[in-house]
Amino acid sequence: MRAAEQADVVVLCLGLTARLEGEQMRVQTEGFSGGDRTRIDLPAPQERLLERITALGKPTVLVLMSGSAVSVNWAQDHVPAILEAWYPGQAGGTAIADVLFGSYNPAGRLPVTFYRSVADLPPFEDYRMAGRTYRFFNGVPLYPFGHGLSYTAFAYGRLAVSADTLREGDTVTVSVDVTNSGRIAGDEVVQLYVRHLGSSVERPRMDLRGYQRVSLRPGQTRTVRIPLAASTLAFWNTATHDWTVESEPILIEVGASSGDIRLERTLPVVARAAR
Numbered sequence: 001m002r003a004a005e006q007a008d009v010v011v012l013c014l015g016l017t018a019r020l021e022g023e024q025m026r027v028q029t030e031g032f033s034g035g036d037r038t039r040i041d042l043p044a045p046q047e048r049l050l051e052r053i054t055a056l057g058k059p060t061v062l063v064l065m066s067g068s069a070v071s072v073n074w075a076q077d078h079v080p081a082i083l084e085a086w087y088p089g090q091a092g093g094t095a096i097a098d099v100l101f102g103s104y105n106p107a108g109r110l111p112v113t114f115y116r117s118v119a120d121l122p123p124f125e126d127y128r129m130a131g132r133t134y135r136f137f138n139g140v141p142l143y144p145f146g147h148g149l150s151y152t153a154f155a156y157g158r159l160a161v162s163a164d165t166l167r168e169g170d171t172v173t174v175s176v177d178v179t180n181s182g183r184i185a186g187d188e189v190v191q192l193y194v195r196h197l198g199s200s201v202e203r204p205r206m207d208l209r210g211y212q213r214v215s216l217r218p219g220q221t222r223t224v225r226i227p228l229a230a231s232t233l234a235f236w237n238t239a240t241h242d243w244t245v246e247s248e249p250i251l252i253e254v255g256a257s258s259g260d261i262r263l264e265r266t267l268p269v270v271a272r273a274a275r
Contacts, residue, residue, distance in 0.1 A: 016067065154256065158175075165269070168270065169272070233250065
């Protein structure tokens with residue numbers, strides 16, 4: 001606290017370590033059980049430190065280090081900048097400094113959902129997928145799957161599909177124009193999701209079916225093209241013991257994350273006649 005009181009800016013590195021989270025570990029501390037996590041927020045002493053540091057009114061950056069999602073609800077509401085560094089390795093300090101000092105424009109995207117609380121999730125012993133991951137979670141996450149910020153901004157336009165119908169065995173190309181509408185160069189990760197609108201079986205609420213990273217200068221526009229194969233829409237049919245593509249409409253969604261869809265279009269899917 002004394003060091004923070006004398007600082008102009010605070011970079012506060014908090015989170016978890018591989019000594020806390022893992023498999024079959026001898027961990028006996030609040031929030032953990034043998035390496036499993038019984039809570040997903042920051043350990044209580046770290047949370048108290050974060051709140052005391054932030055109360056100083058200094059510009060503060062929270063750098064999170066962890067191997068899994070952390071529910072930093074208080075930080076989201078009170079800390080102006082949060083950087084997820086995961087377990088960054090021996091060059092992590094240099095990489096973090098490059099991002100914080102603006103030498104590199106961050107373009108990472110979350111590969112997992114950051115939930116607000118364990119109360120949003122089914123019991124730990126329930127191994128069904130219902131209520132878990134962006135594919136089945138119906139609540140409001142703290143940070144959605146695919147989320148990530150940049151020092152610039154991107155605009156989406158002119159969503160197009162190479163065919164009016166996707167037939168079993170075929171592939172269509174989904175294209176979208178992406179423009180760097182900010183002032184500095186940066187990367188955007190364009191993400192393509194699919195929703196099933198007429199399936200005869202229970203499907204995920206949405207499925208990532210492709211993504212592409214694109215580098216853009218300020219004001220530059222590029223057309224991003226992502227293939228979508230009918231085979232990726234199949235489900236395992238327990239009656240026929242085979243993969244099945246259904247005749248149904250699907251909703252194609254393109255955006256910056258699973259929670260930031262910019263454009264969408266409905267596309268009919270036609271399966272082959274039964275043989």
